[in-house]
Amino acid sequence: MNAPVLSVTSLVKRFGHLTAVDDVSFELMPGASLGIVGESGSGKTTTARILAGLEQPTSGTVTLDGEIVGGQSRRARLRQARLLQMIFQDPYGSFDPRRTVAESIAEPLRLHAPGPAAAHRARVGELLDQVGLSARAGESLPRELSGGQRQRAAIARALGIAPRVLVLDEAVAALDVSIQAQILTLLDELRRDTGISYVFVSHDLAVVRYITDTAVVMRHGRIVERGETEQILRSPRHPYTRLLLDSIPSPGWDLDRVARDRRALDAL
Amino acid sequence: MRVLAKKTPARREAPDGGAGDRRDALGVSGLSLTLGTGVPLLADVTVRVGRGETVGLVGESGSGKSLTARTALGMLPRGARATGEVTVADVDVLAAGRRRLRELRRTRASMIFQDPRASINPVRRIGDYLTEGLRARGVPARAVAGRALELLDQVGIRDPGGALRCFPHEFSGGMLQRVVIAGALSTEPELLLADEPTTALDVTTQAEVIALLKDMQRAHGTGMLFVTHDLDLAAAICDRVYVMYAGRIVEESTGSGLFGAPAHPYTRALLEASPSVHGDRVAIRAIAGRPRSLADSPTGCSFRDRCPLAGDDCAETVPAHRPHGQSLAACLRPGQVTP
Structure with missing residues (x-):
């Protein structure tokens, strides 16, 4: 239980002459929530994308559940996705506009856990319920849902294969205050119930305070401060x-x- | 942008003979807006901005806050009918013709938006943007270049001379927003409408741009209507704040009063739903349901289907604004604490 579920060591990412991520290291324990705080250009999103395998680091390693991940092979990418899922600011871009939300939620199940269609349907029903969406919302197309509902659907899809880590990149930034609070409390409950870990990337310190235990503050690609979130905010x-x-x-x-x-x- | 300002024959005369004090920078009184198809957008909106005053207009998406600000400059949605009264610097906006409106926007009232890139032509230089505006506002050709340099210097752009020759893409969002502010305040307008002007900016940049806006406003005595979804920001910089929900004003309060003693259950619920970095860490409380537009809101009080205090009486009529503490709230039970 005391081994970190995710550890990042000396991560560097260069785009040409620009060093977007510069020697970033951190660890995440099972069931914990870590904030990555920074402004635009701080490297926080690039870091998140490397964790999800959407970018390859120039150097450094990402270890998930005791094994170094990376590599472009199908097997390596599947394993990484199995353990770690990502939620973006605007889930609209990551849903197929022509398929119902339920179909989209079922897709990772088919990919990672092949089985009878009836079992998948039942699991999708469970997931919709878990994130507070009605069955009717499941039968809707993404464009028929509100921003908050789409974000719930994105969470349901990510949770389907029971990943160990959820990386949330500005996941509540585009939502209205009242909806943002609904998603934040949902995330809180899910973490309590399932023991999943979060990497919560945000520019919003108030939100980070609410949803994380520890945090790192990034500026120009480097971590300038780290510690318990409450401690960082107080002093x-x-x-x-x-x-x-x-x-x-x-x-x-x-x-x-x-x-x-x-x-x-x-x-x- | 296509602008339609429809004159309405049945314009209501406010009881005091006009939209508030004639010296106000902006007076909106009893404004209702309906699309040609009959869909209502705004109902009975009353907003006042005094000279040199900063007034916040706060609400979630669909509350009608941007629409209210745009209507103040006669920018109505296509085919929309407006009733009520809108006065900017003594000009009756709803009755004004195209030419009068253009004159108004050019000299006496300016507007800035969330994304400065959308209001600057990307293939023309910053210098062109500023001098074109100044020329249109009647600054003599000889004086234009000097005035543009002065403006850029005022808004804290280093090397104003070099900046004049730059294209918009060479600036960051924060720097470009400064340029737009320079342009908007170049004629020392009586009214500045700022629609989420810092929402797209980083927090540290936001603080700088706000400091600049406040300084410029103070120097020129400009009245500012600040439209934002950010309650903390509104309370921090505004003298008075209007809270909008579903096309109506539900509370009017002083900036400090909004936090100290929110009167309307919606305002209170918004505050309880927002996490804060200040004080002790407290649990947030989500508001059930989703924000509504005027067209699909319930009868009576629009907030009653999400309100923990709502009773049967809330369905009867739209509650009138009644005083409570430092606020005016459109609620039958203002100031009551949520159980």
Whole structure:
């Protein structure tokens, strides 16, 4: 139980001259939730894409359930997908627009767990129920669902093959506040019930605070601060983390303080 | 953009003889908007922005907040009918003709949007964008270049001379939004309509752009209507905030009052649904159901099907705005705590 389900060691990704991810390492224990926080260009999404096998790292390793993953062979990719699934900001792009949501949810089941169609149908029904979608929503096309419902469907599809890790890339960023809260509480319940682990990639510190136990803060491809999420938010050590925190609007928001933080960071 | 401003014969005269104080930057009173097909979009919206005031318009998608802001400049959806009164800097917007509206938008009221790239021609230089606007606003040709440099300098662009020769794609989103703000405020308008101007930006960039907007606004005495889905942001920068739900204003409050004592159950529910980085870590409470548009909202109070306090009386009529603490709330049970 004390072996990490996911560990990332010295990950580097270069695109030409640009180093998008620069020596990133972290570990994720079973049932834990890790936040990757950063702004655009911080390398957080590239890191997530490497975890899901959508990018190949320039160097460094990703270990899932004790085995190094990577490689482009069909077998290697299937194994990686079996253990780790990814949720994107806009699930619309990852659903086939001509198939019903239930068909899309059944697809990974057919791929990873071949079996009778009736068993798959039953499992799809279970999954829809688990994420709070009606059977009718399952018979709908993706465009007939709202953003929140589509995100639920994406979660159902990812959970179908019981992966160990779910990577969520800005998964609630495009949702209205009231819907965002529904998805966040759903994710919380799922983690409690199934013991799945999350890598939660977000620019939103408030959301990260709610959904994660530990976090890393990334800037220009490097991790500048890491620790327990609550600790990082209460007493940030790196000037960049402090800038991020002070930039969040609140009653009595002090914009001069933000400017001071920015100067402190530039002086580094 | 195709703009249709329909004059309506049966324009209602507000009881006080006009849309609030004539000196206001924006007065919207009893505004209702209906599509030609009969689909209602806005109902009885009243919004006031005083000179130099920052007013927030907050709501989820489909609440009608952007629509309200666009109507203020006469940008109605195709075939829509508007009733009520909209006054910007003494101009009666709903009655104004094309030429009057163009004049208004050119000189006295500006608007900025979420994506600056959508409002700048990508194949023309930043300098062209700014000087074209200034020329249209009547700045003499000789003075235009100097004025453009000055503007860029004011919004904190380093090397304004070089920036004038740049194309929009050479700027980041935050920098381009600064350029758009420079353009929007170049005529020192009485009213600035800002529709989610920082939503696409990183938080640290958002803070810088907001600081800039507030500074520019203070310097020119511009009234600003700030449209956003972000309650924290609205409460942090606005003097007053209107909360919209399903095409109606459900609460009007001071910026600080919104957080201290939300009066409408919807406002309270929104606050309880938003995780926060401040204070102790508390559980969030999701709101059941999904946000509605005016067309598919229930009779009476639009929020009643999602409201934990709703009773049978909520179905009867749309609740009138009644004072509660620092707020005006359209609710029969304002300020009651959710069980």
